[in-house]
Amino acid sequence: xxxxxxxxxxxxxxxxxxxxxxxxxxxxxxxxxxxxxxxxxxxxxxxxxxxxxxxxxxxxxxxxxxxxxxxxxxxxxxxxxxxxxxxxxxxxxxxxxxxxxxxxxxxxxxxxxxxxxxxxxxxxxxxxxxxxxxxxxxxxxxxxxxxxxxxxxxxxxxxxxxxxxxxxxxxxxxxxxxxxxxxxxxxxxxxxxxxxxxxxxxxxxxxxxxxxxxxxxxxxxxxxxxxxxxxxxxxxxxxxxxxxxxxxxxxxxxxxxxxxxxxxxxxxxxxxxxxxxxxxxxxxxxxxxxxxxxxxxxxxxxxxxxxxxxxxxxxxxx
Amino acid sequence: xxxxxxxxxxxxxxxxxxxxxxxxxxxxxxxxxxxxxxxxxxxxxxxxxxxxxxxxxxxxxxxxxxxxxxxxxxxxxxxxxxxxxxxxxxxxxxxxxxxxxxxxxxxxxxxxxxxxxxxxxxxxxxxxxxxxxxxxxxxxxxxxxxxxxxxxxxxxxxxxxxxxxxxxxxxxxxxxxxxxxxxxxxxxxxxxxxxxxxxxxxxxxxxxxxxxxxxxxxxxxxxxxxxxxxxxxxxxxxxxxxxxxxxxxxxxxxxxxxxxxxxxxxxxxxxxxxxxxxxxxxxxxxxxxxxxxx
Numbered sequence: 091x092x093x094x095x096x097x098x099x100x101x102x103x104x105x106x107x108x109x110x111x112x113x114x115x116x117x118x119x120x121x122x123x124x125x126x127x128x129x130x131x132x133x134x135x136x137x138x139x140x141x142x143x144x145x146x147x148x149x150x151x152x153x154x155x156x157x158x159x160x161x162x163x164x165x166x167x168x169x170x171x172x173x174x175x176x177x178x179x180x181x182x183x184x185x186x187x188x189x190x191x192x193x194x195x196x197x198x199x200x201x202x203x204x205x206x207x208x209x210x211x212x213x214x215x216x217x218x219x220x221x222x223x224x225x226x227x228x229x230x231x232x233x234x235x236x237x238x239x240x241x242x243x244x245x246x247x248x249x250x251x252x253x254x255x256x257x258x259x260x261x262x263x264x265x266x267x268x269x270x271x272x273x274x275x276x277x278x279x280x281x282x283x284x285x286x287x288x289x290x291x292x293x294x295x296x297x298x299x300x301x302x303x304x305x306x307x308x309x310x311x312x313x314x315x316x317x318x319x320x321x322x323x324x325x326x327x328x329x330x331x332x333x334x335x336x337x338x339x340x341x342x343x344x345x346x347x348x349x350x351x352x353x354x355x356x357x358x359x360x361x362x363x364x365x366x367x368x369x370x371x372x373x374x375x376x377x378x379x380x381x382x383x384x385x386x387x388x389x390x391x392x393x394x395x396x397x398x399x400x401x402x403x404x405x406x407x408x
Numbered sequence: 409x410x411x412x413x414x415x416x417x418x419x420x421x422x423x424x425x426x427x428x429x430x431x432x433x434x435x436x437x438x439x440x441x442x443x444x445x446x447x448x449x450x451x452x453x454x455x456x457x458x459x460x461x462x463x464x465x466x467x468x469x470x471x472x473x474x475x476x477x478x479x480x481x482x483x484x485x486x487x488x489x490x491x492x493x494x495x496x497x498x499x500x501x502x503x504x505x506x507x508x509x510x511x512x513x514x515x516x517x518x519x520x521x522x523x524x525x526x527x528x529x530x531x532x533x534x535x536x537x538x539x540x541x542x543x544x545x546x547x548x549x550x551x552x553x554x555x556x557x558x559x560x561x562x563x564x565x566x567x568x569x570x571x572x573x574x575x576x577x578x579x580x581x582x583x584x585x586x587x588x589x590x591x592x593x594x595x596x597x598x599x600x601x602x603x604x605x606x607x608x609x610x611x612x613x614x615x616x617x618x619x620x621x622x623x624x625x626x627x628x629x630x631x632x633x634x635x636x637x638x639x640x641x642x643x644x645x646x647x648x649x650x651x652x653x654x655x656x657x658x659x660x661x662x663x664x665x666x667x668x669x670x671x672x673x674x675x676x677x678x679x680x681x682x683x684x685x686x687x688x689x690x691x692x693x694x695x696x697x698x699x700x701x702x
Contacts, residue, residue: 111515129520131501207425208429227618237643239439249459250458369625381534385531389530
């Protein structure tokens, strides 16, 4: 790190001593001063809560406080794994994560490939501007719009359904419609934004490669298969790793907003469970244990996916 | 340019491609146009017609109601306050931390960077964070919404990388002219990072304006609810009467129930849609600037 000092030392006729730690601190005093707000932020809002997960091993009581609440070891974890809720949460979380991987993950790649084939720049820009917009809307707005569209009675979609089939469907409360709605929402909201990174990767593919492929007689599909896809492969893999690393992070806000008492059987996932049990029922220690379980599995998944990618000869993210 | 598109099959493909993409673009914006139309429609029309983008009769009832009640108007003010003040805080915290971390000579830099990276992998979770906010006495204050999201670690790393890419000579020459580290940052580096500041101002503003969950967790006092939380209560929980008791005495206005819901969505979305086109040209560049080299 102290390269300039050492370089000087070797060249100079008289010996230049490398700076001592104290001198370096003094030289960079302004930089350290500037770091204070940021460091305070990380210590208070990121690292104190990490320390706070210890209440998962205690019986936290607001009256006794963090220090005086009694230790209970692994009791909360044992309770959680023996609770029938555990399998329901695991099933719902995995179900949504797999659907997400199958339906949502490829969508921006396909859309970016289609946009990339457009030659009219103005048309391309217009479409891009339109499809980016939903990304900037909040989940509350997306969920609210879903309610207004699908609600029984006056919902626009339900009125259309009634015109065609003669009766309405309880989209919002029927458990079998919960997962399709969640997928529909996320594809509508985030697919356009997801193309940004793939379009950037596609812009980097050299035109000569396409010309060479044409000279070799490659048709459109062959060019897509042999030139375009290999060019964006590493981008796809990095995003896949990130996705696998967040495998258990089913969109919390989205699911929270779409959950109601009638679809809870299929809607409850680890994150929403922590909220309902922790904040609304006050079981702080138990729900912290649930959250900690999820966080630890999440770390294992992201490190595992990263390792796997490196084994397959790809650059990982670490 | 070789004529790679001009085979008959290629032309058919092009036509389909243009049509499908046009359809996707339409599907993306139509829901929003319907909500906009619905916010100007009458109650009767909303219960009768299914899908329309031009209302038969043009009515401003819903907007009149929103801006005449304490509940809605106050929540809009709260949202504006949180977004403006919060974005300023976020930018100050992020940029003052990113700059020192971009200087490779800084002792302890790697330790701090690893702390930041670790916080992206593992977090204490909802309950321990809630207890910290509670312990600091921030519950029921707007600080609870702004401070816990003051630094987004991803954004911090991108800004750090951006500063790192700027030529080191800038710093050296300013030093020779007698600048302190802080004035190098303030007078040389910040003016050069205007597009990056604009990008992250937008990103932070969007996060803050769109937040409902921090408010749901930390703010019980409904007079301090931002508009997104109010929206959740009104539409998803169908609680129309929040805080309306204060209106009962004087001249109580009957809320136009259906179109009111449409209008609140519009009010909660439009501020973002207004700033979006101004910043669109910056953000694609802004994200890529820092993320090219890790």
